[in-house]
Amino acid sequence: MTMCKRLHARLQPVTSESPSLATGSCQESIVTTIRDVARASGVSIATVSRVINDSARVNDDTRRRVWDAASELDFWPNGAARTLTTSRTHAIGVLLPELHGEFFSEVIRGIDRAARLEKLQILISSSHADTDGMLAAARSMRGRVDGLIIMAPERGSSSTLEQIQSRFPTVLLSSRPPAHGSHSISVANLDGAYQVARHVLALGHRRVAILKGPPGNYDAEERLRGYRKALREIRSQEPTVEYLNGNFSEESGEAAAADFLGRKDRPTAIFAANDYMAIGLLGALREAGVRVPEEMTVTGFDDIVISQYVSPSLTTVRVDACDMGDRAVRLLAGLTGPVARSMNSITLPVSLVIRDSCGSPASTGRPTPTRKTERRST
Amino acid sequence: MTMCKRLHARLQPVTSESPSLATGSCQESIVTTIRDVARASGVSIATVSRVINDSARVNDDTRRRVWDAASELDFWPNGAARTLTTSRTHAIGVLLPELHGEFFSEVIRGIDRAARLEKLQILISSSHADTDGMLAAARSMRGRVDGLIIMAPERGSSSTLEQIQSRFPTVLLSSRPPAHGSHSISVANLDGAYQVARHVLALGHRRVAILKGPPGNYDAEERLRGYRKALREIRSQEPTVEYLNGNFSEESGEAAAADFLGRKDRPTAIFAANDYMAIGLLGALREAGVRVPEEMTVTGFDDIVISQYVSPSLTTVRVDACDMGDRAVRLLAGLTGPVARSMNSITLPVSLVIRDSCGSPASTGRPTPTRKTERRST
DNA sequence: TTGTAAGCGTTATCAG
DNA sequence: CTGATAACGCTTACAA
Numbered sequence: 064m065t066m067c068k069r070l071h072a073r074l075q076p077v078t079s080e081s082p083s084l085a086t087g088s089c090q091e092s093i094v095t096t097i098r099d100v101a102r103a104s105g106v107s108i109a110t111v112s113r114v115i116n117d118s119a120r121v122n123d124d125t126r127r128r129v130w131d132a133a134s135e136l137d138f139w140p141n142g143a144a145r146t147l148t149t150s151r152t153h154a155i156g157v158l159l160p161e162l163h164g165e166f167f168s169e170v171i172r173g174i175d176r177a178a179r180l181e182k183l184q185i186l187i188s189s190s191h192a193d194t195d196g197m198l199a200a201a202r203s204m205r206g207r208v209d210g211l212i213i214m215a216p217e218r219g220s221s222s223t224l225e226q227i228q229s230r231f232p233t234v235l236l237s238s239r240p241p242a243h244g245s246h247s248i249s250v251a252n253l254d255g256a257y258q259v260a261r262h263v264l265a266l267g268h269r270r271v272a273i274l275k276g277p278p279g280n281y282d283a284e285e286r287l288r289g290y291r292k293a294l295r296e297i298r299s300q301e302p303t304v305e306y307l308n309g310n311f312s313e314e315s316g317e318a319a320a321a322d323f324l325g326r327k328d329r330p331t332a333i334f335a336a337n338d339y340m341a342i343g344l345l346g347a348l349r350e351a352g353v354r355v356p357e358e359m360t361v362t363g364f365d366d367i368v369i370s371q372y373v374s375p376s377l378t379t380v381r382v383d384a385c386d387m388g389d390r391a392v393r394l395l396a397g398l399t400g401p402v403a404r405s406m407n408s409i410t411l412p413v414s415l416v417i418r419d420s421c422g423s424p425a426s427t428g429r430p431t432p433t434r435k436t437e438r439r440s441t
Numbered sequence: 442m443t444m445c446k447r448l449h450a451r452l453q454p455v456t457s458e459s460p461s462l463a464t465g466s467c468q469e470s471i472v473t474t475i476r477d478v479a480r481a482s483g484v485s486i487a488t489v490s491r492v493i494n495d496s497a498r499v500n501d502d503t504r505r506r507v508w509d510a511a512s513e514l515d516f517w518p519n520g521a522a523r524t525l526t527t528s529r530t531h532a533i534g535v536l537l538p539e540l541h542g543e544f545f546s547e548v549i550r551g552i553d554r555a556a557r558l559e560k561l562q563i564l565i566s567s568s569h570a571d572t573d574g575m576l577a578a579a580r581s582m583r584g585r586v587d588g589l590i591i592m593a594p595e596r597g598s599s600s601t602l603e604q605i606q607s608r609f610p611t612v613l614l615s616s617r618p619p620a621h622g623s624h625s626i627s628v629a630n631l632d633g634a635y636q637v638a639r640h641v642l643a644l645g646h647r648r649v650a651i652l653k654g655p656p657g658n659y660d661a662e663e664r665l666r667g668y669r670k671a672l673r674e675i676r677s678q679e680p681t682v683e684y685l686n687g688n689f690s691e692e693s694g695e696a697a698a699a700d701f702l703g704r705k706d707r708p709t710a711i712f713a714a715n716d717y718m719a720i721g722l723l724g725a726l727r728e729a730g731v732r733v734p735e736e737m738t739v740t741g742f743d744d745i746v747i748s749q750y751v752s753p754s755l756t757t758v759r760v761d762a763c764d765m766g767d768r769a770v771r772l773l774a775g776l777t778g779p780v781a782r783s784m785n786s787i788t789l790p791v792s793l794v795i796r797d798s799c800g801s802p803a804s805t806g807r808p809t810p811t812r813k814t815e816r817r818s819t
Numbered sequence: 820t821t822g823t824a825a826g827c828g829t830t831a832t833c834a835g
Numbered sequence: 836c837t838g839a840t841a842a843c844g845c846t847t848a849c850a851a
Contacts, residue, residue: 137604139580139583139608140583140584141525141583141584142521142581142582142583142584142585143520143521143522143524143525143530143584143585144521144525144584145584146521147519147521147522147525152521153581154564154585162546162549162550162553163550165543165546167546168540168543168545168546168549171540171546171549171565172540172541175540175565175566175567175568176568179566179567179568184564184566184581184582184585185564185565185566186532186562186563186564186565187549187553187563187564187565188553188557188562188563189553189557190553190554190557202517203520203531203562204520204562205517205518205519205520206518206519206520206521206522206523207520207521207532207562207585226515230517342750368747369746369747369750372720372747372750372751373750374750374752
């Protein structure tokens with residue numbers, strides 16, 4: 064009898080090693096299956112399946128009876144069972160290095176938005192500092208997702224990525240594509256960095272510093288290349304460059320200030336590899352009594368929301384993280400059209416956002432006038 | 442033959458109605474199953490299962506053979522199949538009204554952090570403006586999650602919530618518990634609002650306005666109650682109160698300013714139901730040339746990161762959204778100990794954060810001196 | 820149009 | 836300690 068089966072099922076021990084969820088407050092839930100609906104409506108389970116999925120012609124009358132029974136019993140189909148037979152999950156996995164900061168949350172927002180449109184569920188897993196953790200996460204998603212969106216900006220993850228790619232359709236975000244066929248989306252880091260640097264150099268700065276991001280980080284390295292490219296272009300009166308170490312955190316920006324604050328030949332402009340560091344820097348400068356932009360020019364990268372609120376507001380490069388997530392899902396869902404093998408790398412445009420943190424180097428008291436939020440798009 | 446089976450499986454059509462994921466770039470993935478491992482190591486699938494899960498005594502030699510075969514074949518167990526037999530998913534679903542803004546992203550961060558510790562995957566679904574959408578999302582999670590964390594602050598969702606609760610262990614966030622047994626976590630909204638209001642009233646303000654949150658929103662209503670409670674307590678020289686409508690967005694804060702800016706009897710202090718609105722308000726005031734805090738006192742709620750960067754920095758109430766997410770997972774995972782029926786509602790403490798946006802009403806030019814970030818904890 | 824039955828990849832219950 | 840084998844809930848040929 065069905066009743067027996069159910070009781071039996073409920074008494075089955077669960078894997079002991081892992082913590083079990085509290086079921087105390089959950090009313091003994093009625094697990095209705097497709098069988099129950101079949102019995103109640105006097106048809107076979109196959110027919111119920113057909114009705115539920117609208118997957119084949121079914122007599123209108125039968126159809127109605129099935130629907131009635133289904134809603135009467137409040138039948139909710141079991142996703143795992145469906146997946147097992149169809150091998151489709153209608154879910155995508157998202158592997159991120161962390162969840163802190165606006166950049167990541169915007170990426171997720173974009174993913175969520177697109178996933179909703181594509182009727183895809185999203186499984187999130189973050190804090191993959193090491194590639195092993197990433198691999199384990201991917202592994203645990205076997206049979207639970209149809210594809211993966213992975214952000215693995217650190218160098219050295221390529222063999223892991225290849226292994227994962229051999230088992231899931233994958234879209235890479237801000238990562239070095241490990242193989243030729245890889246789908247990947249990144250931001251026009253080089254171009255953005257080049258643009259801010261050009262802007263600042265045009266103001267006349269010739270003693271600059273670059274506040275680098277984490278070593279090995281793909282975005283950070285590309286941005287560095289962009290700054291350098293702009294610097295190389297100044298033939299006459301070649302600029303002096305100095306490198307400061309950072310790790311994308313606000314604290315590291317603050318800390319970096321110590322490297323030059325005491326000195327007399329300090330740079331007149333600093334390119335930070337992201338906004339958080341630039342903001343940390345701004346804080347340290349204010350504390351040290353160095354006026355921005357009069358005595359020091361500072362630029363960031365990302366254009367996070369805070370950047371327009373700090374004072375002085377930050378000149379930076381606008382990155383549409385939300386769009387990146389959005390596109391990743393679309394690409395993964397194969398909706399962007401049949402993707403040609405050679406065209407599966409997307410570089411998202413960025414735009415220079417000029418605010419108040421930049422001035423001319425010698426300008427004692429007269430910062431270059433700039434409009435509040437002028438934007439120059441790529 | 443195995444080969445035949447596989448080919449067969451691959452050729453099976455998938456449900457046509459929904460968009461399918463691009464599988465183009467994914468190398469024809471080798472779907473290794475427990476059977477393959479069994480064959481390769483010359484044991485039964487039962488034994489392989491035992492080894493993989495370490496669920497029963499197995500001869501050391503056999504064990505080794507199985508592991509060797511498993512890693513040789515790079516076997517990744519299928520989650521859906523596991524779920525089907527064990528009826529455990531090791532995943533929790535998260536239903537949120539939206540994903541925009543720092544508050545939500547912090548909640549998710551907390552959830553992610555705790556989930557990692559509990560070895561739980563998280564399935565996120567947001568943008569549930571209507572209760573129907575929420576129900577559909579919950580439905581689609583049947584068989585895919587062991588429990589649900591739901592944030593449904595709007596009034597009128599209780600019958601939906603009850604239906605969901607009857608099928609999943611559920612923890613509610615910032616929501617009106619629909620039934621007595623419900624587990625729920627919320628923030629000490631009333632207390633926090635009461636505290637800021639007390640602080641401002643102590644400064645001498647007697648003509649105040651309350652910038653409300655979205656109608657029907659639980660947090661918003663509780664905060665309103667808190668403000669009112671503080672106002673009621675002023676016996677001598679009862680304060681004049683005025684209500685402004687908002688919806689938690691920065692824009693609605695900006696818009697609200699129009700309601701009183703032209704007037705001569707405008708309030709001297711405004712309690713905004715959240716930080717975003719307060720910041721919008723600050724923007725509008727600055728634009729209108731009204732000095733804060735000299736001519737107008739403004740307070741917020743939530744203490745989002747931006748609040749310390751706007752100028753003047755915002756006096757607000759610190760809410761630990763991350764902690765809320767963290768606790769929700771722990772509660773759901775039943776790790777907070779055996780939860781007594783009567784003790785399943787948690788109210789998280791908040792703390793008053795005094796910054797520069799508050800002054801005395803008459804103070805023309807002499808704002809009440811306050812330390813940069815003094816915090817008074819609950 | 821409908822029913823029967825064979826899987827899907829695991830785990831769990833029995834006997835050996 | 837190990838192997839058959841019956842579930843788990845659903846989809847989908849294949850028959851009727």
